[in-house]
Amino acid sequence: MSSSRPTNPDKKSKLSPLLDTNQPIDWYLDWDGTITKRDTLDALVNISAQQNTDVDVHKVWPELGRKYMEDAKSLFEEIMKQPPATVDDEKEFLKVMEAAEIRSVDRVSSSGIFKGLVPQDIIQGAKRAVEREDVQIRRGYKEFVDNIVARASGNGNSPDDSHNRAKTGDVIPRKDLFTIISVNWSARFIEECMRAAEILPSTQQINLQICANELENITPNTIPEQRSKPSSTSTSPHPDKESQPTPPPSTGHIIPSPSTPSRILFSRDKLHLFSQTSAPNEKGDPVPRIYIGDSWTDFECLLAADLGICIRDEPMTEAQRKLEDSFRRVGIRCCWLLDLVDRSEGEVGMEEGCVVWVRDFGEINEWLEGGERAEIGIE
Numbered sequence: 001m002s003s004s005r006p007t008n009p010d011k012k013s014k015l016s017p018l019l020d021t022n023q024p025i026d027w028y029l030d031w032d033g034t035i036t037k038r039d040t041l042d043a044l045v046n047i048s049a050q051q052n053t054d055v056d057v058h059k060v061w062p063e064l065g066r067k068y069m070e071d072a073k074s075l076f077e078e079i080m081k082q083p084p085a086t087v088d089d090e091k092e093f094l095k096v097m098e099a100a101e102i103r104s105v106d107r108v109s110s111s112g113i114f115k116g117l118v119p120q121d122i123i124q125g126a127k128r129a130v131e132r133e134d135v136q137i138r139r140g141y142k143e144f145v146d147n148i149v150a151r152a153s154g155n156g157n158s159p160d161d162s163h164n165r166a167k168t169g170d171v172i173p174r175k176d177l178f179t180i181i182s183v184n185w186s187a188r189f190i191e192e193c194m195r196a197a198e199i200l201p202s203t204q205q206i207n208l209q210i211c212a213n214e215l216e217n218i219t220p221n222t223i224p225e226q227r228s229k230p231s232s233t234s235t236s237p238h239p240d241k242e243s244q245p246t247p248p249p250s251t252g253h254i255i256p257s258p259s260t261p262s263r264i265l266f267s268r269d270k271l272h273l274f275s276q277t278s279a280p281n282e283k284g285d286p287v288p289r290i291y292i293g294d295s296w297t298d299f300e301c302l303l304a305a306d307l308g309i310c311i312r313d314e315p316m317t318e319a320q321r322k323l324e325d326s327f328r329r330v331g332i333r334c335c336w337l338l339d340l341v342d343r344s345e346g347e348v349g350m351e352e353g354c355v356v357w358v359r360d361f362g363e364i365n366e367w368l369e370g371g372e373r374a375e376i377g378i379e
Contacts, residue, residue, distance in 0.1 A: 021368060023288070024176050024281050027148065028274055028301065030293040031182035031190050031212070033319050034311050037136040044189050046134065047125030048114050055112045064111060068104040075100050083329055090330050091300060094267045101183075101265040105213075105254050108185070114215050115252030119188065122218060126192035135193050138311070140361030142199050147368050148176055149205045174282050175207045181270050183297055187212035187257040191221055211273050213264055214257035215250045271300040292364070295319035299326055308355035309337065309364065327355070338363050 032039045049057035075097055084090040108114075129135040152175040184190055187210045194200035201208060214220070256262050264270060274291065281287050291298070291305035294312070296319065302308030312320050327334055337356040358364055 020288075024174055025151075026177040026179070026278055026287050026289045028179050028181055028277075028289065028291045028305070030270075030295070030298050031180050031184055033294040033317060034292055034298075035138060035141055035180070036193075037138055038317070039319070040129070040135050040184065040189075040193065043129040043134040043193075044125075044184070044186055045113065046129070047121055047189075048117055050125070051121050052113065052116055054115060057113045060111050060113055064104070064107055064113075067107060068100065071103055072097065072100040084326075085330065087303065087330050087332070090326055091268075093326075094296070094299060098266045098268065105185075105263065105265060109253040112252050114185075114250055114254075117215060117218065117250040117252075119219055119247070122186065122188050123192050126189055127196040130193055130196040135197070137197050137199060138360050140363070140365050143365050144361040144368075145199055145201055145206070147365055148178060149201055151176060152206065174279075177277070177279065177287075178206050178208045179273075179277055180208075180210045180212070181264065181273050181301070182210075182212040183264050183266065183270070184212045185215065185254050186218060187214050187259065188218050188220055209259055209277070210257075211260050211264065211277075212257055213254050213260075216253040216255050217247045217250045219247050220258055267297045267300045270297060271304060274301045274304060294323065296322040296326055299323065302355050303332070310334065310355055310357050312357045312359060314359070337367055 029035055032041070045057060045061050049061075079093050079096055084093045126135070180190065182190060190210050190212055191200065254263065256264075260273065262269070264273065274289075278287065278289060288306040290307045290309060291301045292309045292311065293302055294310060294317070298310075302310060310320070310323060312324075316324065324334070326332075332355060334355055334357055337358050340356065
C-alpha cells in the first residue's frame with residue numbers, strides 16, 4: 001500500500017447519504033498512538049519506577065516485555081503459516097492472539113511493579129510525563145475537542161439554551177457521546193494526562209467516558225459517572241479526595257475500571273464496549289458512530305463504525321504497520337480522508353468496507369469544519 005495519498009478518481013458516482021455532520025455523532029477514540037503521538041505505557045511504568053521501593057522496576061519491566069514479545073511472536077508465526085484471507089479469518093487471528101495479551105497482563109499483575117501506588121502518584125506522575133513530553137498529544141486534538149464542544153453548543157446544548165428549551169417543553173438535542181476505549185492499564189492515568197495537557201473538557205461541555213483498565217485501588221475521579229449523575233459542584237480539581245475515603249495502596253493488579261465490565265486487552269474487548277455504548281438521539285433514531293484508532297487492536301471497531309478513521313504517521317509506527325498489514329491481507333481498501341473530499345461539491349465518496357487514513361486531528365478538523373456543506377456517502 002503506497003504511503004502517498006492517492007488521487008481522486010475521475011469517475012463521478014451517485015452518493016447515498018451516510019453521515020450528515022449536522023446531527024449528533026458518537027465519537028470513539030483510542031488513546032495510545034491515537035490521541036497521543038506514541039504509546040504511553042513506558043510513561044506509566046516510569047511513575048512506578050520512581051515510587052516502588054520493593055521491586056526493581058527498571059530490571060523487571062524489560063524482562064516482562066521480552067516474555068511478551070516471545071509469546072506473541074510464537075502465536076503470530078504459527079497462524080501466518082496459513083495467513084487470513086477474509087475479515088472473519090482476521091477476527092479469528094485476533095482472537096488467538098488474545099492469549100498472549102492475557103498472559104502478559106497476568107505476568108505484570110503478579111510482578112508487583114505497580115504495587116504500592118496511590119492516586120496522588122498517578123496525578124503527579126502524569127503531570128510530570130506531560131511536562132517532560134513523555135506523553136505528547138497529537139496535533140489538532142485540542143482543536144478537535146473544541147470542535148465537538150462547539151457542535152454541542154450549536155445544537156442547542158449550551159446551559160442557557162437547555163434551560164430555555166426545558167421551560168418551553170421543547171426537545172433538547174442530545175450531545176455527541178465521546179468515548180475513549182483503550183487497552184491502557186490505567187484509566188486514571190489517561191484522565192490525569194488529559195487534565196495536565198489541558199485537553200480534558202468539563203462535564204458541562206461534553207459527554208465523556210474513559211473505558212480502560214485500572215490498577216487495583218487506584219480510584220477514579222468523576223469521569224465514569226458523568227453520563228448517569230450530575231457533575232459535582234465542588235471547585236476542587238480532584239473531588240475524589242473530598243468525597244471518598246483514602247483507599248489502600250494499589251495491589252499492582254490490573255483489573256477492570258469502574259466504567260468497564262471486564263478487562264480490555266485486545267480487539268474483541270474494544271468491539272464489545274463499542275457495541276454496548278451507543279444510544280439513540282432525542283427522537284429515538286440511531287446516531288452515526290465514528291471510530292478513530294491507529295493499531296491492530298482497533299481493527300474490528302474501525303470496520304464496525306459508520307466511519308473508521310486510522311491515524312497514520314510518516315513513517316508508520318510498528319502498530320500502524322500491523323494495522324495496514326491486516327487490512328491488506330483481507331482486501332480492505334484504505335484511502336486518505338481529505339483526498340476523498342470533492343471540495344467543489346462538498347462530498348466524500350467511499351466504497352463499502354473502506355476505512356480512511358488521516359495524518360492527525362488537523363485533517364479531521366478540516367473535514368468537520370466543512371461539515372455544514374458536506375455529507376459522506378457510499379458508492
